[in-house]
Amino acid sequence: MNPFTPLFLLLGGSLASLLVDQLLEKVGAVKWRGCLAACVLAAALLLFSWEAYHGVQVAEFIVVGPKSPLTASLRLDHLGLYFSIMFCGLGLAVCVYSLSYFKSESEVRIIDRYYLLLLALVAGMVGVILANDFFTLYVFWELMALSSYSLVAFRKWSWEAVEAGFKYLVMSVTGSIAILFGMSLLYGLTGILNLTELASILKSAEGGMLLHVALLMLIVGFGVKAAIVPLHTWLPDAYTAAPSPVSAIIAGASTGLGALVICKLLFSLFPHLSASWTMFFAAFSVLNMLIGNITGLLQDDVKRMLAYSSIAHIGYIFIGVAAGTRLGLTGALLHIFNHGILKALAFLCIGAIIYRLNARSLSDITGVGRKMPITTSAFTLAILGLIGMPPLNGFVSKLILFTSSLDAGMLWLGILLVIFSAISTGYYLRILKALIAPPDERVANVKEAPLLMLVPMLVLAFLVVLFGIWPDPILSFIESSSSMLCGGGRIC
Amino acid sequence: MNVYELYFGTSIILIVLGLYALISRRNLIKIVLGLEVMTLGVNLAIITMGIRVFKGAYEVDALAQGMVAISMAIGAAVAALALSIAMNIYKHYGTFDIRKLRRLRW
Numbered sequence: 001m002n003p004f005t006p007l008f009l010l011l012g013g014s015l016a017s018l019l020v021d022q023l024l025e026k027v028g029a030v031k032w033r034g035c036l037a038a039c040v041l042a043a044a045l046l047l048f049s050w051e052a053y054h055g056v057q058v059a060e061f062i063v064v065g066p067k068s069p070l071t072a073s074l075r076l077d078h079l080g081l082y083f084s085i086m087f088c089g090l091g092l093a094v095c096v097y098s099l100s101y102f103k104s105e106s107e108v109r110i111i112d113r114y115y116l117l118l119l120a121l122v123a124g125m126v127g128v129i130l131a132n133d134f135f136t137l138y139v140f141w142e143l144m145a146l147s148s149y150s151l152v153a154f155r156k157w158s159w160e161a162v163e164a165g166f167k168y169l170v171m172s173v174t175g176s177i178a179i180l181f182g183m184s185l186l187y188g189l190t191g192i193l194n195l196t197e198l199a200s201i202l203k204s205a206e207g208g209m210l211l212h213v214a215l216l217m218l219i220v221g222f223g224v225k226a227a228i229v230p231l232h233t234w235l236p237d238a239y240t241a242a243p244s245p246v247s248a249i250i251a252g253a254s255t256g257l258g259a260l261v262i263c264k265l266l267f268s269l270f271p272h273l274s275a276s277w278t279m280f281f282a283a284f285s286v287l288n289m290l291i292g293n294i295t296g297l298l299q300d301d302v303k304r305m306l307a308y309s310s311i312a313h314i315g316y317i318f319i320g321v322a323a324g325t326r327l328g329l330t331g332a333l334l335h336i337f338n339h340g341i342l343k344a345l346a347f348l349c350i351g352a353i354i355y356r357l358n359a360r361s362l363s364d365i366t367g368v369g370r371k372m373p374i375t376t377s378a379f380t381l382a383i384l385g386l387i388g389m390p391p392l393n394g395f396v397s398k399l400i401l402f403t404s405s406l407d408a409g410m411l412w413l414g415i416l417l418v419i420f421s422a423i424s425t426g427y428y429l430r431i432l433k434a435l436i437a438p439p440d441e442r443v444a445n446v447k448e449a450p451l452l453m454l455v456p457m458l459v460l461a462f463l464v465v466l467f468g469i470w471p472d473p474i475l476s477f478i479e480s481s482s483s484m485l486c487g488g489g490r491i492c
Numbered sequence: 493m494n495v496y497e498l499y500f501g502t503s504i505i506l507i508v509l510g511l512y513a514l515i516s517r518r519n520l521i522k523i524v525l526g527l528e529v530m531t532l533g534v535n536l537a538i539i540t541m542g543i544r545v546f547k548g549a550y551e552v553d554a555l556a557q558g559m560v561a562i563s564m565a566i567g568a569a570v571a572a573l574a575l576s577i578a579m580n581i582y583k584h585y586g587t588f589d590i591r592k593l594r595r596l597r598w
Contacts, residue, residue, distance in 0.1 A: 070555050135559050142566045146573060153577050162580040163593055166520070169574055173527050174514065176570075180534045180563060181507070187556070188541030 003051055003059045003076050006044035006088070007126050013040030014119035021112035030108070037115035038095045041122065045088040052081050052477075060132065069194040075132035079333075079481035083260065084126045086337055087253050090344050091122035093456035094245045097348055100452040101245055101355060107155070114154065120147040121249065125257050134183050134193040137261075141179070144257070145172050145225070148250055152242045164241035168234040175224030175231070182217030185210055199268050215270055215277075219262060226258030228318075229287040232311050239307035244351025247303065251310050252344030256336040259317050263332055266321060267485045274324055281322035282413055288315030289420040296427045302353075302360050305427050306346050309386060312424060313339045319401050319417055323408035329482040330475075331400035337474065338393040338467065342385045345460040349379035352449035352457070362430065367439030369432075371446040374454055376435050378461040383428045385464050388421050393467035396475075495550060499540040506533030520578040520588040524571060531567040535560045 013036065021033040051057075056078050063072040095118060102111050124144025131137035149172065153165025187193055189210060190201050202211070220231070227235045235255075239247045266274045292312030299305045313335070320332030352375045353368055354360050369376035385392035398417065405414035448454070467474055506529055513526030542556020578588065585592055 135562070139562060139566070142570075146566075146569060149573055149577075153580070156577075156580045159581075159584045162577055162584065166574070166577045166581060169570075169577060170514065170523060170527065173570055173574070174511075174530070177507070177527075177530045177534050180531075181537060184534065184538040184541050187538065191553075193555070 002061070003057070004061050004074055004130065006047040006084070007074070007123065007130060009040055009047070010044050010088075010119055010123035010126060013037065014116050014123060016040075017119060018112060018116040021115060025112065033112055034095065034099050034115050037119050038092065038099065040119060041088055041092040041095050044122075044126075045085065045092055048081060048085045048088055051076075052085060056081050056480075063136065069192055069197045071133075072136045073132045073194065074127075074130045074136065075196070076130055077481070078477060078484055079264070080129045082477050082481060083129045083257075083337075086340060087122055087125045087129070087257075090249055090252050090340060091118065093344065093348070093460055094118065094249045097248075097351070097453050097456045098245045100450045101243070101351065103355075110154075114151070117147040117151050117154075118246075118249070120144075121151065121254070125253055128257060128261065132195050134186065134195065134198075137195075138176075138179060138183060142176060144254065145176060148246075148254055151246045152238045152250070154243055154246065155241075158241070160237075160241040164234075164237040168238045171231065171234045172224055175221040177221075178217045178224075179221030182214045182221060185214035185217065189214070195269065202269055203272065211270075212273065212276075215265070215273060218265055222258045222261045222265075224258070226255060226262060227288075227311050227314050228284050229291050229311070232288075232291070235311060236304050236307040239310070239347075240301060240303045244303075244347055244354055247307075248344040248347035248351065251306070251347055252340040255310055255314065256317075256340045259314060259321075259332070260336055263321060263329060264485060267329055267482075271486075278322055278324055281318050282410060285315045285318035285322055285413065286416060288312060288318065289416060290315075293420050293424045293427075296424065299427065300361050300363070302350055302362060302365065302431055303347070305431065306343065306350065309424060309428070310339075310343060312420065313343070313386070315420070316398065316401055316417060319410075319413050320404055322413065323401075323404040323410060325404055325408050326482055326486045327400065327407055328404035329485060330478050331397055331404045333478050333482055334400060334471075334475065335397035337478070338385070338397045341460055341463055341467075342382050342394055345378060345457060345464060346382040346386065348453070348457050348460070349375050349382060352453050355453070356446050356449065357443065362434050364442075366434045366437050366443075368443045368446055369435030369437075370439050371443055372448050375449050375457065378457045379435070380432060381461045381464050383432055385468070387425050387428055391465070391468045393464050393471065395468060396471045496540060496543065499536060499543070503533045503536035503540060506530070506536065509533075518590055520581060520590060521575075523590070524574045524578060527574065528567065528571055531563070531570075535563055535567075538563070 017037045020036045024033050059076045061074040065071040121144055124140045127140030128137055131140055149165055149169045152168050153161050155161040190198060192198060224231045239251055289312050292308045292315060296305050296308035317332045317335050320328035353365055357368055359365060385394035388394045388398040402414040402417055510526045510530030510533060514523055517523055538556050538560050539552055542553035543550055544553055582588060
């Protein structure tokens with residue numbers, strides 16, 4: 001079997017789901033829409049897990065044309081396989097959750113396009129990770145970006161969604177243009193775009209001015225998605241305006257993907273330049289933590305709080321990038337993974353509360369926790385994990401990030417990580433306090449979330465605890481991928 | 493001035509013009525136009541990077557041509573999506589002026 005089958009399955013499934021869903025509407029089986037998308041995601045997840053279970057075999061695939069460093073190609077390795085599993089898993093959780101999430105009349109009418117876009121989003125993310133040349137990466141990046149703009153603006157009848165969607169589109173397209181420009185500079189300098197070939201050419205290259213400009217452009221471009229601080233303004237609006245399952249997958253996977261591509265570029269393509277970028281990343285990590293946590297304290301909207309917490313977590317991830325060692329990279333990759341699960345879980349739980357109560361400001365959800373005990377328990381796990389409480393998975397990655405800053409002689413960054421984590425409890429615990437306060441009459445009739453929404457939440461909550469007390473399998477996977485990225489690296 | 497400098501200079505000018513339109517214009521449609529102009533500038537930059545001298549004549553590398561063709565298709569998709577969102581904004585507010593919008597400030 002071709003190891004890239006799941007990717008093609010996702011791409012084909014996204015088109016098929018549109019046709020099948022409209023067919024289902026014609027024959028009157030409206031409530032089965034979306035089942036095909038869930039099956040495709042489950043199949044992709046199973047196939048990827050099967051490959052991981054049988055040991056990763058590095059494989060290459062030429063998309064079209066003869067075998068040469070110039071043709072578009074895909075490459076499957078530890079890093080790609082492992083994050084593909086994560087993206088497919090989050091996609092499946094979100095898809096199952098969405099089956100019962102959309103209920104209003106106008107939403108049901110356009111819901112068949114929703115699964116098309118969701119599958120295209122997951123396919124784009126998997127493709128970005130598996131791409132082995134820059135242009136394939138760009139094409140999949142745009143596939144992901146286009147579907148995420150449409151998903152953010154999905155509720156086109158609300159002013160909030162279309163405005164947030166337009167803002168997101170303008171900022172993100174400007175970022176994509178920066179990526180394309182950086183790519184064209186790299187192409188002009190080397191005449192090649194294949195990532196493995198580029199790595200071996202750039203290793204011997206002098207760090208000229210143009211190379212730094214190209215790297216800056218690429219970091220800015222991917223940084224828009226990763227929400228590095230001056231480029232973060234789209235994020236709170238987009239996460240707030242999008243439907244909750246969409247916020248879950250964009251917050252969990254797509255933001256992490258931006259940081260992931262930056263890690264991949266910096267450690268495998270430009271290892272000789274990254275030494276001069278250490279302070280840049282340290283500064284932006286501090287800025288991200290500062291803006292994310294302080295602004296988070298001022299919010300009243302729960303989804304906005306979680307959005308600002310995402311900005312802060314990108315800051316934590318960049319501590320590992322700034323450290324620049326193999327340990328730092330391990331911490332950054334592990335935190336991308338853990339933050340993805342935690343943030344997706346948090347958004348899914350908030351989505352369940354919004355589904356029942358149709359409110360998301362802190363004063364309106366007061367007391368709802370006692371009416372929805374399972375949702376609130378899962379949400380508590382997510383919140384404690386985001387803070388970094390010891391038995392949960394957030395603690396493991398924050399500990400590695402702290403150790404890596406110590407290791408690289410940047411203890412002040414590690415201390416800032418601890419201080420800002422402490423500050424962030426200020427707004428995380430406010431949400432919990434509001435949830436478990438005594439209920440008043442407004443929430444008297446609220447019931448627990450439906451089963452299809454509870455199952456993904458419980459599975460993710462189980463993973464949060466599992467990877468907290470038994471991180472070894474994930475950690476060994478991450479360590480092999482970080483040593484692969486650092487292959488020709490410096491101090492590593 | 494050789495052909496590389498001329499084309500690359502033009503592409504930089506196009507990108508800067510697009511960025512200026514993006515920042516200074518108040519009309520949604522003009523912002524989308526700014527994005528398109530920037531995309532064109534980058535496409536020209538890719539073409540410039542692909543120019544090779546072959547038997548005394550200039551020619552453009554096939555890889556660069558392929559990339560620009562695909563990038564133009566993506567640009568068209570982005571423009572279509574941007575305009576459709578702009579149309580929905582117009583339905584809500586009856587105007588394309590971003591100063592009338594509540595949250596579109598950055």
